[in-house]
Amino acid sequence: MTPLPKPVRTTTAKAGALAVALWLALTASAQEIELPDIGGPGGDALPVAEERRLGDRMMREIRRFLPLVEDPEVTQYIRDLGHRLAAHSEDPAYGFNFFVVDDSNINAFAMPGGHIGLYSGLIVASESESELGGVVAHEIAHVTQRHIARNYAQAQRLNLQAAAAVLAGILIGSQDPQAGSAAIMAGIAAPIQQQLRYSRDYEREADRVGVRTMARAGLDPRGMPRFFERLAEASQYAEQPPEYLSSHPLTQQRLTETQEMANRHRNVEIFESGDHAFIRARLQVAGERTAAEAVTAMRDRLTRAEEPSHRRGARYGLALALARDGRHGEARLLLDRLLDEQGERLLILLARAEVEREAEEWEAALAIYKSASSLYPGNQAVLHRYAETLMAVARHEEARRLLVRHAASDRPALLRLLAEAAHAGGREAEGYIALAKYYHALSEFNSAMAQLNNALRHAGDAPYQRAEAEALRDRWQESYRGQQEPSSGRRLH
Numbered sequence: 001m002t003p004l005p006k007p008v009r010t011t012t013a014k015a016g017a018l019a020v021a022l023w024l025a026l027t028a029s030a031q032e033i034e035l036p037d038i039g040g041p042g043g044d045a046l047p048v049a050e051e052r053r054l055g056d057r058m059m060r061e062i063r064r065f066l067p068l069v070e071d072p073e074v075t076q077y078i079r080d081l082g083h084r085l086a087a088h089s090e091d092p093a094y095g096f097n098f099f100v101v102d103d104s105n106i107n108a109f110a111m112p113g114g115h116i117g118l119y120s121g122l123i124v125a126s127e128s129e130s131e132l133g134g135v136v137a138h139e140i141a142h143v144t145q146r147h148i149a150r151n152y153a154q155a156q157r158l159n160l161q162a163a164a165a166v167l168a169g170i171l172i173g174s175q176d177p178q179a180g181s182a183a184i185m186a187g188i189a190a191p192i193q194q195q196l197r198y199s200r201d202y203e204r205e206a207d208r209v210g211v212r213t214m215a216r217a218g219l220d221p222r223g224m225p226r227f228f229e230r231l232a233e234a235s236q237y238a239e240q241p242p243e244y245l246s247s248h249p250l251t252q253q254r255l256t257e258t259q260e261m262a263n264r265h266r267n268v269e270i271f272e273s274g275d276h277a278f279i280r281a282r283l284q285v286a287g288e289r290t291a292a293e294a295v296t297a298m299r300d301r302l303t304r305a306e307e308p309s310h311r312r313g314a315r316y317g318l319a320l321a322l323a324r325d326g327r328h329g330e331a332r333l334l335l336d337r338l339l340d341e342q343g344e345r346l347l348i349l350l351a352r353a354e355v356e357r358e359a360e361e362w363e364a365a366l367a368i369y370k371s372a373s374s375l376y377p378g379n380q381a382v383l384h385r386y387a388e389t390l391m392a393v394a395r396h397e398e399a400r401r402l403l404v405r406h407a408a409s410d411r412p413a414l415l416r417l418l419a420e421a422a423h424a425g426g427r428e429a430e431g432y433i434a435l436a437k438y439y440h441a442l443s444e445f446n447s448a449m450a451q452l453n454n455a456l457r458h459a460g461d462a463p464y465q466r467a468e469a470e471a472l473r474d475r476w477q478e479s480y481r482g483q484q485e486p487s488s489g490r491r492l493h
Helices: 011-030 048-065 072-086 120-125 129-144 147-158 160-173 177-187 192-217 223-237 243-247 252-263 276-287 291-304 308-324 328-342 346-358 362-375 380-392 396-405 412-424 428-441 445-458 463-484
Strands: 033-035 097-101 108-111 115-119 490-492
Touching: 048 108, 048 115, 072 097, 072 120, 072 129, 072 192, 072 276, 072 380, 097 120, 108 129, 108 147, 115 120, 115 129, 120 129, 120 276, 129 147, 129 192, 129 223, 147 192, 192 223, 192 252, 223 243, 223 252, 276 291, 276 308, 276 346, 291 308, 308 328, 308 346, 328 346, 346 362, 346 380, 362 380, 380 396, 380 412, 396 412, 412 428, 428 445, 428 463, 445 463
Parallel strands: 097 115
Antiparallel strands: 033 490, 108 115
16 A cells, blocks of 8 residues: 655645635625525525635635646546536536645645535545545535535524634635634634534535445445545654544544445446546646656656556656656657557547647647547547647637637636637637636636626627627626625624
8 A cells, every 4th residue: 555645734825725714704894794594404594506606705715825736637637527426416416616726735625615626635645536536525525415504504503703714714724724723713712612523423424425426426435435544544654644634534433434335335336537547647747846856756656556557657657757857759658658558548648749849849749639639529628738739839810719619618728728819819809708708707707897898899890799798798797786686684794
């Protein structure tokens, strides 16, 4: 069993978490917060619509203060895995957002509104897709079981003024448990032990529901207790236990129960995508300070790897590291051998094109992206890499047509690329509309409206762009007004 890496605190992430907590505290005192009447234990005190609005506001602060992984291959993989599990959850239509925090610590957290964050260190520490899927399924269960809303209701019963502080503590505690406790203590002092008992019950419920979700999704439910057991073993010998255990208390009873629940589903037909080892290696290479250190780390991983999937991942990572070190021929050879063994697997194809980009062999890279887009039509990672490479060689109109043809309207990163391509090609109104959609996708209403106004100013004799900008403006204004309408609950000033 591979030992877990020793956690290294990332000051940027800690500062970001503190900033989010501070922002919530300021919100409590400076703005009106809707506090609806307390309902039943199912979370009626924080209706789903209000939970989503709160989550969107918190997510805006996360983007401002925490370093997020923007790598298209990583984000595509995590979203695919997350949505695969969400589709088999207790609420498949909830609408989740999965993202990766660039931090070597081992942690994960769920926020209001279905925003689920995974630390890159946790992905690297997991040894299989089912281990990683166990964490994701657990966090999904926190959302579908309305644990955040129920904590909110509990806070109202304890002290109406403490609600915002408790929500701040929930988020900050997932990233810095000591600071999280301090945040909660600032809002409610005496009932802390009651809150902690409440949390342990939630952890057990999230385990139970998460195991069931994994079985339905075709992942190995035993991956959840396997990962928990490795974390528990690591905590016995580490000066600083993995942060995930601090924010997700793991008792022997809980571990035993999770193992028993997983064993009940041992006959499930298991299917893993085969991409986990590649993504794990990709993140490790990106996390090394220099190309030489990345090469050394991947050679060491290849030497120690026993399972075939781990060896493939190490070879893939070594190729990326060699390309980063300027050793393009060696990188090509490794990836070509992987392609011969694995067939035209997407991540290997994209890595092969990445080597050509590193070598500034642009046409060779574009040829691979063109082939990959035919084999994997509509794949967001392919579109992103293909479009950005076209733009790197000033073929902006081709990039714009590619993004428009594949309807890039559901991914902020692609919308941003579309805006850049349109502006570079002199299509100002279209560029501003794409930028408005980008900000709207991030729930940045004011910025989105400002870009629509820019689009209208540059529409000129382009009636289609003018009509689209006006239609979007009217629809978004109506939606925003609907969100601002007061509910029948109480207000906290």
